[in-house]
Amino acid sequence: MDFDFLIENIPETKKAIGTDKGLAKIGDGIVNFTYSLAKSIYLTKESSGNKVFRTGEKVSKNILAKALKDAGMKPFAKNRADSHDLANTVEAIIAYVWLKGNISIEEIVDILLTNLTGNISHRLKEVNNAANAFTHLLLKIKEDLPEKEL
């Protein structure tokens, strides 16, 4: 199934993609689902015993906001954006690229997993480590996004 008709009315500019509220809502699902999977796999592989972890939490807005800034992609967000706005922008961007067919769920999980390091069970440490994984994801999908800002 092609989903790209769902984005055909979005102007091909950074701001239009990054500030679309509907895209952010769809992206929220993609982000939480793929991170849950990456985290489950990571914890399972890191586990010393043969324990299998299955987990799923909402990815905090601080993780996503930090990733957007670290990837140098604040121009996709609205002016004077707070953490909540920046997190929505990450979600919108990811939804856009997925709907366009430029990346699959499996590829997103794979990129996050490859770039997860250190402790992600401890809430505070997770923010930095997970943000780093999302930064790499954003840098990867940046190639498929327009250069034009407005």
Add this chain to the structure above:
Amino acid sequence: MDFDFLIENIPETKKAIGTDKGLAKIGDGIVNFTYSLAKSIYLTKESSGNKVFRTGEKVSKNILAKALKDAGMKPFAKNRADSHDLANTVEAIIAYVWLKGNISIEEIVDILLTNLTGNISHRLKEVNNAANAFTHLLLKIKEDLPEKEL
């Protein structure tokens, strides 16, 4: 990427799959994401103008609980389950089948979309119409689930 090692420690019984909390967490993401897409496509196709809808909401537990009952799949839930438990069971079942590689995200969206009818913009009407779509999804994936109850 294969995800089935994430379910290898789950006994192949209805109750073990349907009451696994981690599976339910992963499934929560799949359910919300796929329903958001199916709803967006449905509203876009039904729209009289050329309006494009992009939406995403958490699927209510009432929708999922009704779907499980209507599909005759309460044996997957714990005894004396309330709506919240029944909804978790639907999420766990969907995660299980997806992780096993028996269904793709696109197929889930397609089955939901094919079985959506009537008004889904009105909150009360949406419960019945969306539950019907999830019932069809459950009946479809039932084939890939174990017969054994305990």
